[in-house]
Amino acid sequence: MRLITTLAAFLFVAGPVAGAAPASPGPGEPTLAEVRKLTERFQDVDVALAEGYIRDPFDLCDTAEMMGRPAAEGAMGVHYFRPDLLGITAPPSPRVNGEGTHTDFRKPSILIYEPQPDGSMELVAVENLVFAAAWRAAGNAERPTFHGVPYDSMIDDPTTATDEAHMFEPHFDRHVWIYRDNPNGVFTPFNPAVTCEHHRGARNHHDAHSPHGE
Numbered sequence: 001m002r003l004i005t006t007l008a009a010f011l012f013v014a015g016p017v018a019g020a021a022p023a024s025p026g027p028g029e030p031t032l033a034e035v036r037k038l039t040e041r042f043q044d045v046d047v048a049l050a051e052g053y054i055r056d057p058f059d060l061c062d063t064a065e066m067m068g069r070p071a072a073e074g075a076m077g078v079h080y081f082r083p084d085l086l087g088i089t090a091p092p093s094p095r096v097n098g099e100g101t102h103t104d105f106r107k108p109s110i111l112i113y114e115p116q117p118d119g120s121m122e123l124v125a126v127e128n129l130v131f132a133a134a135w136r137a138a139g140n141a142e143r144p145t146f147h148g149v150p151y152d153s154m155i156d157d158p159t160t161a162t163d164e165a166h167m168f169e170p171h172f173d174r175h176v177w178i179y180r181d182n183p184n185g186v187f188t189p190f191n192p193a194v195t196c197e198h199h200r201g202a203r204n205h206h207d208a209h210s211p212h213g214e
Contacts, residue, residue, distance in 0.1 A: 025147055032147075032186070035105045035126065036178045042111050043179070045080070045121045053080040053111055059201030061115060064190040068162045073184070074192035076175070077114040077124050078199070085109035086129060097169045099134040103144045105176060114180070115199040124180035124194055132170040143172050149187050 025031050030038070042048045049055075056079045060066075064073035086109050087100025102109055110127035130144060132153070143150040151172035156165040165171065175189050182191040 026145065029146065030106050032176070032178050035108075035176065038106050039108065039111075039123075039126055039178075043123045045113060045123070048080050048111055052082050052084065054083065055080050061196035061199035061201065063196050067164075068160075069190070072192060073190040075114075075194045075196045076190060077112045077194055077196070078121065078201075079127075080111045080113065082109050087131070087134065095165070095167055095169045097133075098131045101130050101135055101138050101140075103128050103130060103146070105146065108176075112175070114194050115196065117198050119198075119200070122179075124191065125175050125177045126179075127173060127175045129171055129173040131168075132172060135172065144174070146174050146176070146187075149174075152189065 059078070061078050062076040063071070064075065065071040085100055085102045085107070087098040087102070088096065089098050100109070105126060105128060108126035108128055110129060111123060112125040112127060113121035114124045116122055135144065143153060145151065151174040153172055154165050154168070155170040175187060177186050177188070177191055180191060180193055182188055182193060184192065
């Protein structure tokens with residue numbers, strides 16, 4: 001459990017803005033309505049915790065502005081994730097890595113919540129993430145897709161101050177906004193209809209990584 005908690009502290013999931021609209025489900029894929037039906041119970045965050053989801057120990061509420069993007073793009077929220085579905089394998093050296101290739105949105109590996117004024121958490125989106133090396137080692141030449149839309153490809157650009165891969169090895173991820181309408185698209189990483197205004201934890205990456213929150 002200590003290893004899982006240590007690894008969890010490095011989980012920060014985001015992606016470039018994707019404007020693609022969803023197409024029809026591919027073979028064997030659930031519809032968005034089916035994904036919602038199968039994840040409705042996670043609107044109660046205590047149910048998510050009971051089923052193995054772990055809240056980001058850095059307690060970040062992710063916004064576009066934190067990633068150097070225009071504030072108007074909005075926010076994601078607070079991530080809760082399943083280390084087993086992500087296949088996390090080892091502490092960062094220097095980056096978090098994993099071997100999971102789970103892409104079934106019937107059981108998403110990540111749930112995203114928006115903090116509410118009363119301190120409660122409201123489910124706004126679901127997400128899946130796979131590590132690029134593991135995905136390719138499994139014999140996949142192309143990125144995973146959902147409803148015909150390729151996952152976002154996340155890799156750090158060493159020429160920028162922002163860590164685009166968020167302390168992770170290169171990976172692919174896909175956000176699906178089925179609990180909060182997103183005017184920029186159901187698969188767009190950030191949502192202008194989501195706010196971190198009521199978040200009581202770390203406000204930026206520096207605070208989250210500081211041992212004393214300084």
